[in-house]
Amino acid sequence: MNFMRLPIFPFIIIALLSGCASNDKDFSDNADQEYAHAKQLIEEGEFGMATKRLEKFDSKYPYSKLAIQSELMRIFSAYKGNEFVLSETMSLRFIDRHPTHKNVDYAKYMLAMSYYQQRTSAEKDISMYKSSISAFERLIKEHPESAYAESAQNRLQSLYNILAEHELIIGKYYFDHDRFVASANRFQELVRLYQTTSSIEEALYYLAASYAKMGLKRDARQTAMILKHNHPNSPWSSKSEQYL
Template sequence: MNIRLFSHLSIISMLLILSGCASDEAYDKAGAEKQYDAAKQKINLGQYNAAAFDLEKFSATFPYSSYATKGELLRIFSSYRGGEYILTETLSNSFIERHPKHKHVDYAKYMLAMSFYMQRTTKEHDQTHNKNAINNFDRLIKEHPASKYAKDVKPRIQKLYNTIGEHELEVGKYYFDRDRYVAAANRFQKVVKEYQTTSAIEESLYYLAASYAEMGLAKDARQMATLLRHNYPNSSWSSKAEDFL
């Protein structure tokens, strides 16, 4: 074959291949945009779980699309709004690990914290979700202090602290009522040291003084009663603690 003709055919073949790639890319982009918009439409209609399911297929079909990360974030949102908090936790963690520098990674961190917050428990139950929510809210504030998502978390953190403080108080009272004063004192001390801004602090100080008194530690009991009376003079627990002064 003529060398010149061979070169000419090679160039044509390359152009056809490149043209085909460009067409495929345009087709994929159009398809990704269409499916992404369809998922958004379902979200607008309140069909969150259906949208999350579609976005799972979307991610598998268009993993390298320019809409890929948008789809991941939208799936996090739709699973959260659909009440699938464990899935939200998984998706948020995955996004943070794979896209640590993404401009919207603060949103994923916020949603991770909110997935735990929405699974929060009352004072009578295990506090793992409450503590995980606090840790992730704190992480968001520390790593993204200027984020708009960090602005509304402090009241939520305080609410969680209140619950954990009440939990420690209830456990301490459980031990106290069964004459296990050392175990009780440990729980009340934890409230005083770690949850002193919570609603459990006044009662915890009283029971800590009472625990010390039961153990024959009169000086320590008096110190806790004095601290209670000084900081909360109008508290009913301050009046009850006068017996330890």
């Protein structure tokens, strides 16, 4: 992913510049110099070195007025350096320590993105998919006007699509092996959670078919009617007419 193209980067630049402009006499020049050094490393793409430098900064200057900006910058450098577990950990810590900070929405977005980047195949493990969905949903709910909300919504939809397809594959496997209770449960879950995905039409058809196979004609008919009403032009709607 070309992370630099996301709306977060301008904020980073502004935050860093404003931080470098700080000239508070209560803090030594060394803090300013170390912070500026880490900033330069990021600008040069040396994210691993920058992350280490910022870790040292956080340890040496925990009460600096640059400390919060340093935390945010460390999240960014860890993420850009593909240290997603670290960016996850740092994001969680920032959210816990600064729940009302004006840039906490950024930390919540980076938490979700850190989960997002740790995904494996949905067939193997969906835990990071669910963690990412939960984090994106939290960001959108708590910060609907955030600059990151639109990106979060787009990521959410892509995750919904993947998990809906995963549920569809499993449900069809059960259906094809005459395990109709199990298939109905899968299709019910898909219909409940993933209404905005392209898998919904096929799931409704197979849910109706599963009910029919179990002798639940009324449920099959109601499901087929929902499919026909919501997706009248779908080929799955036409196919479900046998259950009406």
